[in-house]
Structures are given as C-alpha cells and as structure tokens.
Amino acid sequence: METPLQTDHDIRQRIWVELQRATHDRHHEWRTPVLATVGADGLPGARTVVLRHADVKSASLAFYTDSRSPKVAELVAAPHASFVFWSKRLSWQLRVRAHMTVQTSGPQVNEVWERMRQSPAAGDYLAAAAPGALLAGASEPPAPAGLQHHLAIVTAQVLAIDWLELARAGHRRAVLTATSFEWRVP
Numbered sequence: 001m002e003t004p005l006q007t008d009h010d011i012r013q014r015i016w017v018e019l020q021r022a023t024h025d026r027h028h029e030w031r032t033p034v035l036a037t038v039g040a041d042g043l044p045g046a047r048t049v050v051l052r053h054a055d056v057k058s059a060s061l062a063f064y065t066d067s068r069s070p071k072v073a074e075l076v077a078a079p080h081a082s083f084v085f086w087s088k089r090l091s092w093q094l095r096v097r098a099h100m101t102v103q104t105s106g107p108q109v110n111e112v113w114e115r116m117r118q119s120p121a122a123g124d125y126l127a128a129a130a131p132g133a134l135l136a137g138a139s140e141p142p143a144p145a146g147l148q149h150h151l152a153i154v155t156a157q158v159l160a161i162d163w164l165e166l167a168r169a170g171h172r173r174a175v176l177t178a179t180s181f182e183w184r185v186p
C-alpha cells in the first residue's frame with residue numbers, strides 16, 4: 001500500500017500529475033469526468049466528457065465537443081461549471097470548479113482538427129445534424145456527413161479543487177485554490 005501523501009505540496013502535485021496522465025492514458029479513471037453545468041432553465045445538467053488537456057502551470061483543463069451541442073450554449077450563457085472525477089485506484093474524488101471558455105475557431109482549433117480529421121473521431125464533429133436534435137423517424141437513414149467540422153475546444157480555468165481521499169484509517173479532504181490549501185472535515 002502506498003504511503004499517504006502528507007504535505008499540501010505533495011497532494012497538489014500528485015493531483016496534477018494524475019490529471020495529466022489521464023489525458024493520454026485511455027484506462028485512467030480520470031479520463032472521463034462528469035461535467036455539470038447550469039441550463040438555460042436554471043436547472044443542473046451533467047454528462048461525461050473526455051479529458052484532453054491538463055496543464056498545471058495555467059491551472060487549466062480542456063475537452064472537445066460539437067459547437068452545436070446544448071452544453072456549449074449553456075456554457076456561453078453561464079460560464080461556470082464543475083467537473084467530478086473519481087478514481088477507485090487512488091480512492092480520490094475531485095470536484096473541480098472552473099470558469100469555462102469555448103473556442104470554435106482559431107489556430108488551436110485548426111491544430112486539433114488537423115490531428116483529428118483522419119481519425120474515426122472526426123465523424124463526431126462532421127455530423128449534419130446538431131447533437132440532441134430530434135430524429136425525424138427511426139427508420140430514416142442518418143443525413144450524410146457535412147464537410148464543415150463543428151469541433152470546439154472547451155477550456156476550464158480551474159478556480160478551486162475539492163479533494164477527498166477515502167481511507168480506512170480516516171478520510172481526508174482539502175480545498176485547493178491557486179494560492180491556498182485548506183484542510184476540511186471530510
């Protein structure tokens with residue numbers, strides 16, 4: 001069994017190491033966090049996304065989406081969101097509060113698209129109809145893919161991380177911001 005991390009510095013560092021790993025390890029449990037947003041009706045909505053980037057220096061995370069998906073409109077209208085990550089291996093939950101920005105064009109989007117366009121995932125961003133649009137009929141074939149992609153990069157500027165460690169010897173919890181680390185009652 002691993003020795004529990006003791007210092008705030010160790011915990012902060014390990015959180016970001018694991019987030020970074022999750023962006024390139026398909027089997028990492030933190031690769032697919034749940035993203036919670038506030039809908040136009042003021043009600044919460046949540047869905048799974050794939051973590052694509054995690055950068056400790058800028059304290060940012062990113063995922064890709066279809067610019068026409070409802071969550072994009074929600075994030076533009078209310079740019080605050082939470083990610084929830086759980087790892088059984090680490091026995092760690094992260095609840096990450098973040099300020100979100102959506103990019104639908106520009107050099108970064110072009111660069112990601114150039115990498116993605118030859119991959120099977122490209123089809124996700126070329127669909128003729130927007131995600132969530134009503135299907136006209138179950139027997140109707142899907143409309144052919146368009147040529148224009150709808151890839152968007154959603155970047156989360158991390159404001160606070162609520163870290164919870166479950167352990168037989170006693171649970172631990174702390175809230176981390178860029179400038180602070182506070183132990184909390186789990």
Ligand SMILES: Cc1cc2nc3c(=O)[nH]c(=O)nc-3n(C[C@H](O)[C@H](O)[C@H](O)COP(=O)(O)O)c2cc1C
Nearest residue numbers: 032047048049050063064065066069070071131132
């Ligand atoms: C394992 C898994 C990974 C997913 N990854 C993404 C993703 O990276 N980006 C995305 O837009 N949707 C992703 N989805 C689909 C979303 O969960 C959701 O169904 C879709 O984006 C529509 O969400 P919305 O209606 O809230 O916009 C994923 C779903 C699963 C099950």
